[in-house]
Amino acid sequence: MIISLIGYMGCGKSTTGKDLAKTLGYEFIDLDHYIENKYELSVSEIFDKFGELGFRKREKETLLEVLQKTNVVLSLGGGTPVYYDNIDVINANSISIFLRVQLPQLVKRLENKKHTRPLIAHLKDDELMEFIAKHLFERNHFYQKAKYTLNIANQNSSEVLNQIMEILKKEKI
Numbered sequence: 748m749i750i751s752l753i754g755y756m757g758c759g760k761s762t763t764g765k766d767l768a769k770t771l772g773y774e775f776i777d778l779d780h781y782i783e784n785k786y787e788l789s790v791s792e793i794f795d796k797f798g799e800l801g802f803r804k805r806e807k808e809t810l811l812e813v814l815q816k817t818n819v820v821l822s823l824g825g826g827t828p829v830y831y832d833n834i835d836v837i838n839a840n841s842i843s844i845f846l847r848v849q850l851p852q853l854v855k856r857l858e859n860k861k862h863t864r865p866l867i868a869h870l871k872d873d874e875l876m877e878f879i880a881k882h883l884f885e886r887n888h889f890y891q892k893a894k895y896t897l898n899i900a901n902q903n904s905s906e907v908l909n910q911i912m913e914i915l916k917k918e919k920i
């Protein structure tokens with residue numbers, strides 16, 4: 748079984764995924780970290796060297812590779828479900844959960860975490876809100892295809908973890 752976490756940058760996929768894997772005794776895979784190890788380059792370096800399209804191709808190839816595994820919690824990148832037929836492949840091979848965090852919280856969380864994220868690294872803090880609002884509007888359509896959506900207001904990561912465990916009870920996991 749694979750549990751995949753999807754949602755916008757800053758929604759907590761990497762943080763919550765790690766805790767969830769520990770709780771379930773599953774392997775934890777963060778797709779970005781997996782790509783960085785595989786290609787021996789950071790996500791930012793891949794964007795610089797090969798452009799966004801070069802990153803998306805490597806991301807797709809790596810997604811297909813990790814979806815062959817089992818007993819994994821898979822934290823995806825914010826853009827993974829948005830390209831090619833990735834969302835259909837994700838849904839066919841895992842239980843997908845969309846971590847839905849509201850715009851103001853995303854902006855707050857990303858303000859000091861921009862530098863490792865090439866799509867927003869160049870933005871000034873006062874440009875983040877407008878960029879993310881538009882970007883979310885384009886991407887929500889894909890995120891909403893997840894099997895489950897978890898609405899996160901101010902829950903901390905352990906509260907989010909408990910809510911995911913409630914979802915997984917329905918799946919008998």
Ligand SMILES: Nc1ncnc2c1ncn2[C@@H]1O[C@H](COP(=O)(O)OP(=O)(O)O)[C@@H](O)[C@H]1O
Nearest residue numbers: 755756757758759760761762763856902903904
């Ligand atoms: N439930 C939460 N409440 C508050 N901050 C959180 C929560 N989950 C994650 N964060 C913080 O938000 C930032 C982005 O989290 P991260 O797990 O890297 O997101 P993603 O992988 O979805 O981009 C980090 O600084 C993390 O500590």
Ligand SMILES: O=C(O)C1=C[C@@H](OP(=O)(O)O)[C@@H](O)[C@H](O)C1
Nearest residue numbers: 755756757779824825826864865
């Ligand atoms: O939203 C995106 O397109 C991206 C999100 C990042 O992952 P996080 O969502 O974990 O920040 C990373 O894959 C890359 O910078 C592109």
Ligand SMILES: [Mg+2]
Nearest residue numbers: 760761779824
């Ligand atoms: Mg992440």
